[in-house]
Amino acid sequence: MLQPTQLNLKHEFDADRMRHYLNGQLSVLHCHHYASLYTQLAIDAKETDLLAGVAEETFAGVLTDYFQKNDTESLDDRVAAACDYFAAVGLGKMSVAYLGNDSGQIVLEESHVDKGWMKKWGQFDAPVNHIGRGYIAGMFSAIWGKPLRTYQVRETESIVMGAEKSCFKVYKD
């Protein structure tokens, strides 16, 4: 059982430009309507991989930066920090069933994207958490220090489809 780290979160406000920064990253609050409609747009445009890819790049960068600035060296600490960050920004409750260099399995007991979609439209007949699978791919790259697109992520169970939890398989091609 991994012991969670105490995530270091530093919030700064630039009163001149009226911008908020979280750990040095320009950050914005948005609601589930926004996330749901972006996701729906990606689905309609058949660009869910683009949405996931942007999430992968974004969060790989965020986590790599965090690991460097906080001297997060051990695997356990990196995994815990990645899960804690996911929760801190409101994306949900994540746990790592297992993680290896070539594969892994991730469980979401709670998911902003799924809960938000259901609050707006109800259940859906396919996974919608492309932001989450992008986060997971970026998280694996950051934890192992691998290039982007090293890991593929497939959602195998989805809260939005009626499952109790969302599950993701991670693998290398």
Add this chain to the structure above:
Amino acid sequence: MTTTMTTNVNRPKIIEDMSKIQVVGDERGLIEGFNVFVQQLPARFWNSFADRLVNKVEPAVVEATEYLLVNAAHECGYHTGYGIITSQEWQAVVQPMVKEVPEDILHGAFAVFTAWGWAKSEIVELVPGEKMVVRAYDYYEADVVEHGTSNRPAAYMIRGVCAAFMDLAYGGDYDPTGKTGLHTFQCEQTRGIECGDDYGEFVVTRA
């Protein structure tokens, strides 16, 4: 009648108080507030997806894609905006300043919009029930251009939220289903920092 932008709300005070907001996920990793689920993600995530999608799709569907990006913010601004103006935070900070309804509420809403980092923006012209012009002097959506200028404005989020705030002000009672009240106004972006202008300008009129 065009109001000369006098308002009863103390914009600097609202910004000072509301900009102190700091949110973090609860034990479920969720942030609930204003009747919605909230997340706080890096701005470049939203910018990057919108920018890449608009530049990737066929020219024939660029406008439709942009409409959907604006609509995401329009619905977000309508529902979350209503949640904000009925929240405890609003009641504590802004509501005591509100004398003229809904005009003071609109000015207060843009002060909050500024304080919470969406855009450093204010209303510069308001024809009650008909038209509003907003200027944004700094906004994250302009960050898609880092050198040179684009010939296409990209502040989809601000466009949607400006229209949504006019829906809330003059579009009738709030409708949680969004079937009425929403989309009674539309917004066009007439200037943009990303296009080389000193500020972004947003003109909202009846749909």
